[in-house]
Amino acid sequence: AQAYKIAVLPGDGIGPEVMAEALRVLDAIEKRYQVTFERTHANVGGAGIDNEGKALPETTVNICRASDAILFGSVGGPKWETLPPDEQPERGALLPLRKIFGLYANLRPAIIFPSLTGASSLKEEVIGGGFNVLVIRELTGGIYFSQPKGIEGNGRDRIGVDTMRYSVPEIERIAHVAFQAARKRGKKVCSIDKANVLSSSVLWREIVTTVAKEYPDVELSHMYVDNAAMQLVRWPKQFDVILCENMFGDILSDEAAMLTGSLGMLPSASLAEGTFGMYEPSGGSAPDIAGQGIANPIAQILSAGMLLRFSFGMVEAADAIDNAVATVLDQGFRTRDIYQKKEGEKLVNTKEIGDAIIAAL
Amino acid sequence: AQAYKIAVLPGDGIGPEVMAEALRVLDAIEKRYQVTFERTHANVGGAGIDNEGKALPETTVNICRASDAILFGSVGGPKWETLPPDEQPERGALLPLRKIFGLYANLRPAIIFPSLTGASSLKEEVIGGGFNVLVIRELTGGIYFSQPKGIEGNGRDRIGVDTMRYSVPEIERIAHVAFQAARKRGKKVCSIDKANVLSSSVLWREIVTTVAKEYPDVELSHMYVDNAAMQLVRWPKQFDVILCENMFGDILSDEAAMLTGSLGMLPSASLAEGTFGMYEPSGGSAPDIAGQGIANPIAQILSAGMLLRFSFGMVEAADAIDNAVATVLDQGFRTRDIYQKKEGEKLVNTKEIGDAIIAAL
Ligand SMILES: CC(C)[C@H](C(=O)O)[C@@H](O)C(=O)O
Ligand SMILES: CC(C)[C@H](C(=O)O)[C@@H](O)C(=O)O
Numbered sequence: 001a002q003a004y005k006i007a008v009l010p011g012d013g014i015g016p017e018v019m020a021e022a023l024r025v026l027d028a029i030e031k032r033y034q035v036t037f038e039r040t041h042a043n044v045g046g047a048g049i050d051n052e053g054k055a056l057p058e059t060t061v062n063i064c065r066a067s068d069a070i071l072f073g074s075v076g077g078p079k080w081e082t083l084p085p086d087e088q089p090e091r092g093a094l095l096p097l098r099k100i101f102g103l104y105a106n107l108r109p110a111i112i113f114p115s116l117t118g119a120s121s122l123k124e125e126v127i128g129g130g131f132n133v134l135v136i137r138e139l140t141g142g143i144y145f146s147q148p149k150g151i152e153g154n155g156r157d158r159i160g161v162d163t164m165r166y167s168v169p170e171i172e173r174i175a176h177v178a179f180q181a182a183r184k185r186g187k188k189v190c191s192i193d194k195a196n197v198l199s200s201s202v203l204w205r206e207i208v209t210t211v212a213k214e215y216p217d218v219e220l221s222h223m224y225v226d227n228a229a230m231q232l233v234r235w236p237k238q239f240d241v242i243l244c245e246n247m248f249g250d251i252l253s254d255e256a257a258m259l260t261g262s263l264g265m266l267p268s269a270s271l272a273e274g275t276f277g278m279y280e281p282s283g284g285s286a287p288d289i290a291g292q293g294i295a296n297p298i299a300q301i302l303s304a305g306m307l308l309r310f311s312f313g314m315v316e317a318a319d320a321i322d323n324a325v326a327t328v329l330d331q332g333f334r335t336r337d338i339y340q341k342k343e344g345e346k347l348v349n350t351k352e353i354g355d356a357i358i359a360a361l
Numbered sequence: 362a363q364a365y366k367i368a369v370l371p372g373d374g375i376g377p378e379v380m381a382e383a384l385r386v387l388d389a390i391e392k393r394y395q396v397t398f399e400r401t402h403a404n405v406g407g408a409g410i411d412n413e414g415k416a417l418p419e420t421t422v423n424i425c426r427a428s429d430a431i432l433f434g435s436v437g438g439p440k441w442e443t444l445p446p447d448e449q450p451e452r453g454a455l456l457p458l459r460k461i462f463g464l465y466a467n468l469r470p471a472i473i474f475p476s477l478t479g480a481s482s483l484k485e486e487v488i489g490g491g492f493n494v495l496v497i498r499e500l501t502g503g504i505y506f507s508q509p510k511g512i513e514g515n516g517r518d519r520i521g522v523d524t525m526r527y528s529v530p531e532i533e534r535i536a537h538v539a540f541q542a543a544r545k546r547g548k549k550v551c552s553i554d555k556a557n558v559l560s561s562s563v564l565w566r567e568i569v570t571t572v573a574k575e576y577p578d579v580e581l582s583h584m585y586v587d588n589a590a591m592q593l594v595r596w597p598k599q600f601d602v603i604l605c606e607n608m609f610g611d612i613l614s615d616e617a618a619m620l621t622g623s624l625g626m627l628p629s630a631s632l633a634e635g636t637f638g639m640y641e642p643s644g645g646s647a648p649d650i651a652g653q654g655i656a657n658p659i660a661q662i663l664s665a666g667m668l669l670r671f672s673f674g675m676v677e678a679a680d681a682i683d684n685a686v687a688t689v690l691d692q693g694f695r696t697r698d699i700y701q702k703k704e705g706e707k708l709v710n711t712k713e714i715g716d717a718i719i720a721a722l
Binding site: 085088090091095120121122123126143144149150151155156157158159160161162163164165166167168169194195196197198199200201202203204225226227229230231232233234247250251252253254255257258259263 | 446449451452456481482483484487504505510511512516517518519520521522523524525526527528529530555556557558559560561562563564565586587588590591592593594595608611612613614615616618619620624
């Protein structure tokens with residue numbers, strides 16, 4: 001049987017609890033599809049700091065290097081919030097992982113599940129039956145990683161400096177990811193920039209327009225980032241694939257995710273060139289409910305599904321996971337975060353909804 | 362009688378139509394408060410390009426220099442969209458005006474008028490009776506204006522570069538504006554940054570925290586920009602004053618404005634040190650409805666009110682304008698953009714709602 005290696009990084013808060021359910025789903029997939037997922041657990045985030053002295057220990061990096069993909073839980077919590085930003089669980093683990101493994105393409109679906117439209121802050125007439133937007137965010141360039149960056153000078157003469165910088169190949173490769181994704185969906189890409197103010201955006205817009213010529217079946221539009229922040233609120237259904245540079249993607253993908261009202265349900269993928277990738281829930285580590293066994297594991301389970309789809313090419317298995325989740329939601333199973341006290345809903349805990357998803361598989 | 366000089370820049374699209382109503386309101390204020398507003402009209406935006414060859418003609422700059430404040434309409438339209446970004450009406454007029462006149466403090470209220478809660482995309486249970494957020498945006502620094510900025514190299518070797526840079530005094534002065542504004546309102550400032558990634562944000566957070574010590578009566582919190590984009594959607598009422606650097610403010614103020622559903626109703630102020638300022642509606646030039654006499658002049662009228670308040674210290678007159686607008690809305694007068702076909706609503710045009718506001722004064 002085919003064997004794949006997965007680095008399992010549960011992290012902090014609810015991370016280990018929801019990861020446990022995702023791993024049980026992978027067990028079920030192993031049996032059904034006759035594959036083996038060799039899993040190696042490693043510390044990350046606060047767990048890395050507490051057990052090995054830093055958010056991203058060397059051992060963890062080596063385990064990831066020896067794997068075909070990373071399944072990531074979530075990191076952070078009040079315990080580590082007083083550390084310098086660079087050493088904190090989120091910043092200290094995520095940014096180096098992205099850079100070391102060249103995870104340049106961040107795919108963040110913002111989906112309203114039909115059975116959960118009530119959870120959105122938006123009016124029924126605005127979302128009418130749900131929406132399905134895929135934010136594709138450049139993840140290893142721009143103002144996150146470019147030099148110079150730092151605080152120069154002393155005392156009141158200090159100046160804080162960051163640099164937003166994009167090269168042609170950096171823009172090209174993320175544009176291709178967006179157009180290829182759009183081809184498999186609604187065939188529309190809306191590229192976000194601030195080309196009326198930023199030079200990097202002028203180049204971004206030009207290169208995205210050039211790449212678009214290779215995808216005549218996909219419709220390209222451009223939108224300024226401030227307008228995009230408005231349009232998401234006004235009429236999210238106008239979007240199919242939203243293509244963004246790193247920081248605009250950080251902001252808009254979070255806005256879009258929150259608009260769904262299903263933050264605990266949304267997976268994400270961060271892909272390198274080739275098949276390597278890291279997969280993680282969009283939500284946080286929710287320290288307030290950690291250890292109670294009540295967290296929603298769906299985002300983690302769907303992240304495992306994305307891993308199968310993108311890193312292992314197991315499209316059928318990934319579809320099976322997506323369908324099992326949809327079935328279980330239709331059956332009315334709800335963890336506390338998505339429970340609306342409606343008829344037909346059954347309030348369940350982390351393990352029970354995991355059981356239901358495995359049964360539906 | 363006291364005399365003030367106002368540079369009147371109506372601009373494009375609906376700009377001249379809504380400006381006409383604001384000027385009629387100023388006429389009424391002149392009579393009631395025994396002041397004189399000497400007004401000089403000047404071209405800006407597309408009107409500047411068409412009549413004098415550029416979005417911000419020298420004549421216009423000189424007229425502004427000779428004035429105590431600028432009342433700005435709105436600029437832009439399809440006619441000028443194919444020009445290079447630097448020469449377009451919005452970019453080509455607004456950025457130089459901000460820089461030339463040192464308009465470093467942008468005040469953008471995002472208010473849901475109680476009689477218009479139905480217009481928001483947000484559910485009634487989220488906005489429950491409205492919200493009132495004031496976004497204070499730094500407007501002359503950061504990634505908009507810092508060097509180096511440009512496209513380096515040739516062909517596929519090109520690199521687009523922008524720089525985000527903040528000095529201590531730049532952060533201090535905008536922080537003071539925020540704390541002083543908060544004092545007159547809900548006494549809370551939420552400062553937005555991305556201090557887990559940006560060095561300019563690390564300095565921003567430190568300096569804002571230091572300035573806060575001078576305002577022990579105001580509560581300061583910090584929030585990452587991606588989280589703020591989510592929190593605005595989730596629970597906008599948690600905010601009172603939101604303090605942002607230039608680009609974060611561009612994005613979040615537009616998101617907040619759209620959440621109110623009353624974009625055509627929101628004024629804004631861009632203030633220099635001293636009393637000079639520029640005042641303009643938050644919405645655009647709406648070329649699609651220009652020339653029909655149906656545009657909503659309320660944002661322009663409220664902008665004139667802000668001008669009286671901030672540049673001329675005419676607090677009573679400004680309050681009178683705000684109250685007149687509220688009265689007219691309570692009376693059911695609605696231009697087309699805010700007409701919801703509810704009982705008690707009267708559909709009116711630009712001039713009719715102007716008449717009603719003047720009558721209510
Ligand atoms: C933790 C932080 C550095 C990170 C980012 O800004 O990219 C996070 O917000 C995210 O979106 O994954
Ligand atoms: C037109 C543009 C340059 C401007 C900005 O980005 O500041 C506009 O979006 C605004 O918010 O006033």
